[in-house]
Amino acid sequence: VxxxxxxxxxxxxxxxxxxxxxxxxxxxxxxxxxxxxxxxxxxxxxxxxxxxxxxxGTPLRRSGQRSARRMRLALGYALGALLALALAILMRALA
Structure with a gap:
């Protein structure tokens, strides 16, 4: 460019x-x-x-980005990732 x-x-x-x-x-x-x-x-x-x-500026930093709804969604994704990690470790231990 x-x-x-x-x-x-x-x-x-x-x-x-x-x-x-x-x-x-x-x-x-x-x-x-x-x-x-x-x-x-x-x-x-x-x-x-x-x-x-x-x-x-960068498109990732917009005003109002830290809304409660977005934080709940991010927390849900984080908990899902931790659950998937725990299942992977458990399955590895069973193998």
Missing amino acids: QFARLRTHWFWQLVIHGWALLIGLSVLTTWQHHFIDIPTGAMLGLFCLWLWPDVG
């Missing part, structure tokens, strides 16, 4: 785009990487752009 906003001579734009293409192709030519790394990396990049926008 930062390089897309950069206003330079067309030659440098071509160099930057070529370099980005080489980085993308290197994922497919590296032993530890697979094709799935390309779309998942793009999704992670888009998530980061959404989470930390250039203008305004």
Whole structure:
């Protein structure tokens, strides 16, 4: 995103785009990487752009976020996770 906003001579734009293409192709030519790394990396990049926008604050911090209803829902999820963890430990002990 930062390089897309950069206003330079067309030659440098071509160099930057070529370099980005080489980085993308290197994922497919590296032993530890697979094709799935390309779309998942793009999704992670888009998530980061959404989470930390250039203008305004993060969408996760909004006014009134700590309402009682949301806190009860979060507590319910936490208790469910603890119950699932306890069941997993119990099942492991039985095996």
